Amino acid sequence: MKLTHLLFAAALAACSPAPSPAPEATRQxxxxxxxxxxxxxxEFMAPSGNIGCIYTPPGGTAVYQTADGRAELKCxxxxxxxxxxxxxxxxxxxxxxxxxRGCCSGETIEYGQSWSEGAFTCNVSEAGMTxxxxxxxxxxxxxxRADVN
Numbered sequence: 001m002k003l004t005h006l007l008f009a010a011a012l013a014a015c016s017p018a019p020s021p022a023p024e025a026t027r028q029x030x031x032x033x034x035x036x037x038x039x040x041x042x043e044f045m046a047p048s049g050n051i052g053c054i055y056t057p058p059g060g061t062a063v064y065q066t067a068d069g070r071a072e073l074k075c076x077x078x079x080x081x082x083x084x085x086x087x088x089x090x091x092x093x094x095x096x097x098x099x100x101r102g103c104c105s106g107e108t109i110e111y112g113q114s115w116s117e118g119a120f121t122c123n124v125s126e127a128g129m130t131x132x133x134x135x136x137x138x139x140x141x142x143x144x145r146a147d148v149n
Contacts, residue, residue: 038062043106044115044122051077051129051141052104055117058089068096071118073131075141078103083146085139087131089119093148 030094039057043063046052053075056066066072070089074096077083082101087093109115109124116122122131139148 017089028117044109045104045106046129047108047110047126048143049104050079050143051075052106053115053131055120057118071120071123073120073133075122075129075131075139076100076103077141077143077146080143083141085137085141085146085148087120087133089133090135091133092137093131095146095148098115146149 007099012146014040018040030117039059040059041061042055044053044055053073056064056072058065058071059069066088067086072089073087075085075087076098078083078101082103084096084098084100085093086096107115109122111126114121116121119134122129128140128145130136130138130140135148139146
């Protein structure tokens with residue numbers, strides 16, 4: 001009879017869920033993961049709906065990391081021709097070929113307003129969107145032009 005009870009107790013223990021950690025242990029794990037946690041991209045667009053941008057913070061996001069690990073601003077113009085401009089945190093902007101055709105979403109920045117995050121500032125006017133980094137490199141996008149520097 002004792003052997004039966006021991007076998008039953010062993011079987012029951014094997015099927016039972018593992019005890020959950022104490023709340024303090026859980027907090028320590030969450031705290032340890034927070035510093036390396038991925039950032040969040042920010043999307044915004046011009047009122048025309050023709051120009052949209054995605055800001056990637058330093059260190060990237062859960063789905064995208066920049067080539068140098070620094071922040072980056074990518075802006076797309078959908079018409080008359082699709083154009084993507086990439087502005088790194090440091091250095092000049094460049095036009096980047098892409099087969100993607102996703103534009104535009106996020107917060108609408110009204111004409112006469114600006115958007116700023118980290119090293120980047122973008123000014124929106126009826127003439128287009130002009131964005132710069134701290135090194136004063138940047139670009140202007142409008143229906144009629146895509147200028148980088």
